[in-house]
Amino acid sequence: MVPALAAHAATLAATWALPDSLRCLAPAGLRQQWTEAAGRQQRASAAGRASRPALDSVRGRLLAELLRQRVTIVAGSDAGAATPGLLYGTGLVTELELLVAAGLTPAQALRAATVAPAMITGHYSDLGRIEPGYRADMVLLAANPLTDIRHLRQVASVLQGGYLLDRGALAALVAQATQAARAGALPPTAAVRKVARRPPVPSPAASK
Numbered sequence: 001m002v003p004a005l006a007a008h009a010a011t012l013a014a015t016w017a018l019p020d021s022l023r024c025l026a027p028a029g030l031r032q033q034w035t036e037a038a039g040r041q042q043r044a045s046a047a048g049r050a051s052r053p054a055l056d057s058v059r060g061r062l063l064a065e066l067l068r069q070r071v072t073i074v075a076g077s078d079a080g081a082a083t084p085g086l087l088y089g090t091g092l093v094t095e096l097e098l099l100v101a102a103g104l105t106p107a108q109a110l111r112a113a114t115v116a117p118a119m120i121t122g123h124y125s126d127l128g129r130i131e132p133g134y135r136a137d138m139v140l141l142a143a144n145p146l147t148d149i150r151h152l153r154q155v156a157s158v159l160q161g162g163y164l165l166d167r168g169a170l171a172a173l174v175a176q177a178t179q180a181a182r183a184g185a186l187p188p189t190a191a192v193r194k195v196a197r198r199p200p201v202p203s204p205a206a207s208k
Contacts, residue, residue, distance in 0.1 A: 001071055003063065005098035006091055007078035025177050026087060034084040060102045067108070074120055075099065075113040093152045106149045137161065 026034070066073065077083075077091035086094070092113060099109040118128025126134055138159050143151035158165040165173065 001066060002074045002076040003059070003099065003102075004076055004078045004095070005059065005102060006086055006095040007083045025174070063099070063102050063104065067104070072116050072120065073099070073104070073108070073112045074116045075109065096152060097149055100149045106146050109149055110145060 063073070075092060075095050077086055077088075077095040079086040079088045079091035083091075096109040096113055099112060100106055104112070115124075115128040118124045118126075121127075128134075130138065136159050139152075139155055140157045140159070141151055142154040142156045145151045155170065157167065158170065
């Protein structure tokens, strides 16, 4: 099951304001779609906003029962044009924060974004775990998310496709994405390779 709590929260929100540091990453066309969707939601969801505390309570009890029945919870934010203010990536972090607020432990929320999707999509043998033979695409954090799920926002570096992106490389990518978004596009994947570096691979002798 994919609760999509972030989409629910965005739908009932009075505004969809994002920090400029995030909003500028969305292409102009997407921001326009958000504005139009937000206008429709503000006109239609006044009653929904008033009932949000009750809805949140029901969702919390439902999630607790699903976990008790061993239903697999998969994290998904429904980010995109139909959900104002939800960006891919940061929207997933918001979803995990809301899952914890609804009653999941940080460990359960992290599992919903890693192991569970790998199992559901049939990629359990190469995704969702940090083990030899698995794809080394991961986010390295400056603090432990098991003690506070909000630590997911403290990104120290990223490993992606064999490339290491430190804080400097990530800042360069954000700058490129911002420039591309202003032009109504997204930066090419090749941009990662221009600012990243391949981490050294230990020799067999060094690993003994």
